[in-house]
Amino acid sequence: MDELREGILEKAREKEREVLKERDREVSKILAEAEAQRKQLLEKARAEAKQLAAEERHEAVANAHLEAKREMAKARDEYVVDVEAEVRREFFREARGKHYEEHLKKLVEKARRELGGEVIVHLAKADRKLLGEMKGVQVSEKPIECEGGAVIVSSEGRVSVNATLEALFEERRDRVRQEINRALLKK
Numbered sequence: 001m002d003e004l005r006e007g008i009l010e011k012a013r014e015k016e017r018e019v020l021k022e023r024d025r026e027v028s029k030i031l032a033e034a035e036a037q038r039k040q041l042l043e044k045a046r047a048e049a050k051q052l053a054a055e056e057r058h059e060a061v062a063n064a065h066l067e068a069k070r071e072m073a074k075a076r077d078e079y080v081v082d083v084e085a086e087v088r089r090e091f092f093r094e095a096r097g098k099h100y101e102e103h104l105k106k107l108v109e110k111a112r113r114e115l116g117g118e119v120i121v122h123l124a125k126a127d128r129k130l131l132g133e134m135k136g137v138q139v140s141e142k143p144i145e146c147e148g149g150a151v152i153v154s155s156e157g158r159v160s161v162n163a164t165l166e167a168l169f170e171e172r173r174d175r176v177r178q179e180i181n182r183a184l185l186k187k
Contacts, residue, residue: 076184083180088169092147095165101130104150111152111161112136122151 095103104127112119118136125143127150144151149164169176 076181079184080177080180084173084176087176087180091169091172092165095168096148100148104130104148105132105134107163108134108137108150108152111150111163114161115152115154115159118155120153120155120157122153124148 108119108121108131112134118138120138120140121131122140122142122144123131124146127148128139128143131137131139131150138155144164146164146166149166149168151160151162151164153160
């Protein structure tokens, strides 16, 4: 009976060793799988972080490039405005040159022919003496605020021609801006 008991105990111990070995193999397998999964997740996180950093760098460079373009456009626009103002001043100065009186009379006469009949001419205060007597032209008593030129109105007051220096410059303003921009592009 001792032998039987000893045999049963030995079988039980053997079974216990097998169960423990199997358990150790399972634990080792689980640990190995967990370690592999951890390495895989870590590698994936590194790759995502690297990609995110690259995307952020790219976005930062793109934003800086866009901001530089905005600043360049703003500076160009300011330059165009400054040059346009200078051209405008020069236009007014040249327009009021030695042939101004003759030019003013031609503007008024042309507008009078276009409007047909008698007209009322509105002038800047400084220009009222320049026009003199003209057929079909009545000079308004009220001066207008302008650099020069005239606003010519039909006698009924329904149709008018704005021939002020400001209006004449404004007609040419788009061409002036185009020329300024062309000059900028050549630089």
